[in-house]
Amino acid sequence: MDGARAGARAMARQDPRGTAVAAARQAAPRGASVAVSRDGDLVRVEVVARSPGPRALGLGLRLRAEAVAMAEETVGVGA
Secondary structure: OHHHHHHHHHHHOOOOHHHHHHHHHHHOOOOOEEEEEEEOOEEEEEEEEEOOOOHHHOOOOEEEEEEEEEOHHHOOOOO
């Protein structure tokens, strides 16, 4: 899903968390959940959405995508 990539890119650029979540939601399927986190130099965005299809037939699968990027302020530091 493009939402994870869009959110990770925004987080890597140091955009505010709310802006990154909004970017992820805009590119993700409607109703998707978005989680953002940072661990040291890495930013991580996870998007989870239900797949389209007849849930009455038991086909209501959850799709998950995750994107990880290096925070831009850390690129080249110490090199």
